[in-house]
Amino acid sequence: MAVPDDVLAQGGEATLVHLRSTHPDSAAATKLKVPSAKCIGLVTAALAGALIxxxxxxxxxxxxxxxxxxxxxxxxxxxxxGMGKKYPDDLRDAALILLGVDEIKEVCK
Structure with a gap:
C-alpha cells in the first residue's frame, strides 16, 4: 500500500482519497482517520508540560x-x-501548583 510522495505532500485528505481509490476494499483505506491540527495541538500542549x-x-x-x-x-x-502572602497557605499552594512553581519552591528552599 505504498502512497506516492507527491500524494503525501498534498496532505492527509489527499492520502485518504488515494488509498480509497487504489484499495477500495482495504481496512486501512476505509478506517484511517487523520486527526485535525487543533487536536494534535491540544495533545501536544498537554504532553509538553500542562500535566498535573x-x-x-x-x-x-x-x-x-x-x-x-x-x-x-x-x-x-x-x-x-507577587501578592501571594495575602492568601491562606492552601490557596497559595493551589496557585503555585497551577503555575507549576510548587516543585521548584520545594527544591530551592
Whole structure:
C-alpha cells in the first residue's frame, strides 16, 4: 500500500482519497482517520508540560471546592503578581501548583 510522495505532500485528505481509490476494499483505506491540527495541538500542549500529577489534582479539587474556582483563579493571578502572602497557605499552594512553581519552591528552599 505504498502512497506516492507527491500524494503525501498534498496532505492527509489527499492520502485518504488515494488509498480509497487504489484499495477500495482495504481496512486501512476505509478506517484511517487523520486527526485535525487543533487536536494534535491540544495533545501536544498537554504532553509538553500542562500535566498535573493525580495527587495534586485531588488537592486542587478539595481547595477549589472549599474556596470556589473564582477565588482560586484570583489567587493564581495574585501569586503571579507577587501578592501571594495575602492568601491562606492552601490557596497559595493551589496557585503555585497551577503555575507549576510548587516543585521548584520545594527544591530551592
Amino acid at each position: 500529577p493525580a495527587g495534586k489534582v485531588v488537592k486542587l479539587a478539595v481547595i477549589a471546592k472549599r474556596y470556589g474556582v473564582k477565588r482560586v483563579a484570583n489567587a493564581v493571578l495574585g501569586v503571579r503578581k
